[in-house]
Amino acid sequence: MHLGHSHEGPAAVSADATRPDGTRRALRIGLGGPVGSGKTATVAALCRELRDRLSIAVVTNDIYTQEDAAFLLRNAVLPPERIQAVETGACPHTAIRDDISANLEAVEDLEDAVGPLDLILVESGGDNLTATFSKGLVDAQVFVIDVAGGDDIPRKGGPGVTTADLLVINKTDLAPYVGSDLERMALDAKKQRGELPVAFTSLTSAEGVGPVADWVRARLAAWTA
Amino acid sequence: MSVRATARLRAEPDGRGGTALPVLESAGPLALRRTRSPRAAYARVTVVGAMSAPLNGDRLAIEADIADGARLTVDSAAATVALPGARADGEPSTYTVELGVGEGAVLHWLPEQLVSARGSDLRMTTRVRLAPTGRLLLREEQILGRHGEPTGALTTRLTVHRAGRPLLDQQLAYGPGAPGGWDGPAVLGGHRAVGQLLLADPAFEDAPLPARLLGPTAALTPLAGPAVLVTAVAADARLLRGILDDAMRELLDGLKTEQTG
Amino acid sequence: MSRAALLVLADGRFPAGGHAHSGGAEPAVAEGRVRDADSLADFCRGRLHTAGLTAAALAAAAAHGLDPLALDEAADARTPSPALRTTARKLGRQMMRAARATWPSPELDALAAARPRGAHQPVVLGLTARSAGLGPVDAAHCVAYETVSGPATAVVRLLSLDPFHATAVLARLAPELDRVAEQAAEAARQGIDALPAASAPLLDITAEAHAAWPVRLFAS
Structure with a gap:
């Protein structure tokens, strides 16, 4: 009976690409992947790389409260008011996919507090290979795996590896020590992902996050075009 | 044979810096x-003389009106013990307290404990109307059963309005006939003494206190309006009073510092 | 009224943020007061007849058409714990977002505009029920059920309790849930001054303790 009704006012609809005033809202990029693959380190490195040119904020989704947010705060990659932690009730994948309401509140709160923002990075809690972000929450998603987790992960696939807009294979510096075959990983990823890009990273040096940062810049250019 | 009785009092400034009691x-x-x-x-x-009342079926009430600018402390000589009375099938008793606190007035309402004796059935209601600049310190303690006996049936409701708007509304129900779970892990967890200490003061409007734990079974919490509530459960009346006394001292000292400093 | 709309609103997968909250079960588990299916049942029963009844009546009143802002104020007065007020408003804001996407209505828009940081969740849920064409008893049922299903789900995760046992706890509470919902709706029909204010001291106290934990699984 309310079919003719349109959304107005605060907190309208999740996927709206514009702010209530009509301007294009911040690009929202999700970063997911298994525990320990380097999601938080990637977020930290991206912030350091991009924060001088862009207005950035981060939303973390922890299994236990606020640990990842605390890591980012300790490392001072952004001022504290630009980092917000969402509590997930032991189900981080629910908070980024099935019930995104708390994450959307966090995104809006950050826009209100420190906006206008260019980029919001939404980091998922460490989860399994099936965890992906809802399109209602993010505009693009990065899936972070690492060579130490086994070089057969790209071959095994799963929604994260197969469909993420960017697959990051992290900790390449460890490959010789854990016996992971980077070429094989690249081939398997290509097989699973077709034309979707893959970035190999090692965050031991400051430039290590470069390929991911380049990809983010390209997405941002397309978003604001 | 039940009693119906309403005691009344009114406090007014006596014009010499003190408070008179015309009623x-x-x-x-x-x-x-x-x-x-x-x-x-x-x-x-x-x-x-409240020691032996109310008995089931009694209807007791106190009405106190604290006029603008008056300052009053009300306490009691002994605990109030709700008792079953002569007839086992008697009606529940009621005990109603109606308090009005005017502009600039202060009321400290600090009665002794309310003890729910085995077989008793009491509905206690406390209603307070506070003027915007009125101040209130109110203590309520419910003790479930005299020493070593099971509790009677007790419901209490405390409703405080400030400037005509709700400030606090709390209802507790314990004992036989109370809804299930009252003694369980969400409500009392086996504790036999429950207490609340409310301090409403316009000074909290600008300087609200942060919430704080007062040990494992008590918390001091700022309300949505300018007031704090201490909620505590304890094994017995003495332990409960200890928690509330400490909190009261600290709160009153805090306000004193606030107002002079 | 649509019975199916009630199922959509009451579904635990309704995306309104409830999954991250334990309804006080996490501190109760930590203190050993909830340790198995029996103590979970006792916890749920106590919560149902106190915080549950109070919240259900607020929801029923909103569904009945009473002024949501007055109900929001009544909810504040019934929630002495600031941690629980914050939780209620946070969940209210999340419920509002889901509600406006599912059953949009001018009444929801008006409340969202008046309380951009969120109104108390039961009030929003009641108004959502109203927008969905549901009645006061339906809204009360939803809230009463949430009051016990939240802790039951949380305890399955916290204690690795057998999920069949946890669900059996809920099933056995069904008659009491019905009674609480009826009682809440009856109070709502009599107006705002008749709404219950049943409270649970331990829930209020432990909510404050839990909010200060540095590491926890659930937001409340």
Whole structure:
């Protein structure tokens, strides 16, 4: 009976690409992947790389409260008011996919507090290979795996590896020590992902996050075009 | 054979910096006595003889009106013990307290414990109307059963309005006939003494206190309006009083510092 | 009224943030007061007849058409714990977002505009029920059920309790849930002054303790 009704006012609809005033809202990029693959380190490195040119904020989704947010705060990659932690009730994948309401509140709160923002990075809690972000929450998603987790992960696939807009294979510096075959990983990823890009990273040096940062810049250019 | 009794009192400024009591009416088992107040600006009234009341079926009430600018402390000489009375199938008893606190007035309402004896059935209601600049310190303690006995049936409701708007509304129900789970892990967890200490003061409008734990079974919490509530459960009356006394001292000292400093 | 709309609103997968909250079960588990299916049942029963009844009546009143802002104020007065007020408003804001996407209505828009940081969740849920064409008893049922299903789900995760046992706890509470919902709706029909204010001291106290934990699984 309310079919003719349109959304107005605060907190309208999740996927709206514009702010209530009509301007294009911040690009929202999700970063997911298994525990320990380097999601938080990637977020930290991206912030350091991009924060001088862009207005950035981060939303973390922890299994236990606020640990990842605390890591980012300790490392001072952004001022504290630009980092917000969402509590997930032991189900981080629910908070980024099935019930995104708390994450959307966090995104809006950050826009209100420190906006206008260019980029919001939404980091998922460490989860399994099936965890992906809802399109209602993010505009693009990065899936972070690492060579130490086994070089057969790209071959095994799963929604994260197969469909993420960017697959990051992290900790390449460890490959010789854990016996992971980077070429094989690249081939398997290509097989699973077709034309979707893959970035190999090692965050031991400051430039290590470069390929991911380049990809983010390209997405941002397309978003604001 | 049940008793119906309403005691009344009214406090007004006496024009000499103190507080007069133009109305002080005892009724039935509720005897009101003016007693010596340690503080000059405050009048003090002590409710005496409440020890053996109410019995099931009784309808007791106290109405107190604290006029603009008056300052009053009300306490009691002994605990109030709700008892079953002669007839086992008696009606529940009611005990109603109606308090009005005017502009700039202060009321300290600090009765002794309410003890719910085995077989008793009491509905206690406390309603307070606070003017915007009125101040209130109110303590309520419910003790479930005399020493070592099972509790009677007890429901209490505390409703406080400030400037006509709800400030606090709390309802507790314990004992036989109370809805299930009252003694379980969400409500009392086996504790036999429950208490609340409310301090409403306009000073909290600008300087609200942060929430704080007062040990494992008590918390001090700022309300949505300018007031704090201490909620505590304890094994017995003595332990409960200890928690509330400490909190009261700290709160009153805090306000004193606030107002002079 | 649509019975199916009630199922959509009451579904635990309704995306309104409830999954991250334990309804006080996490501190109760930590203190050993909830340790198995029996103590979970006792916890749920106590919560249902106190915080549950109070919240259900607020929801029923909103569904009945009473002024949501007055109800929001009544909810504040019934929630002495600031941690629980914050939780209620946070969940209210999340419920509002889901509600406006599912059953949009001018009444929801008006409340969202008046309380951009969120109104108390039961009030929003009641108004959502109203927008969905549901009645006061339906809204009360939803809230009463949430009051016990939240802790039951949380305890399955916290204690690795057998999920069949946890669900059996809920099933056995069904008659009491019905009674609480009826009682809440009856109070709502009599107006705002008749709404219950049943409270649970331990829930209020432990909510404050839990909010200060540095590491926890659930937001409340």
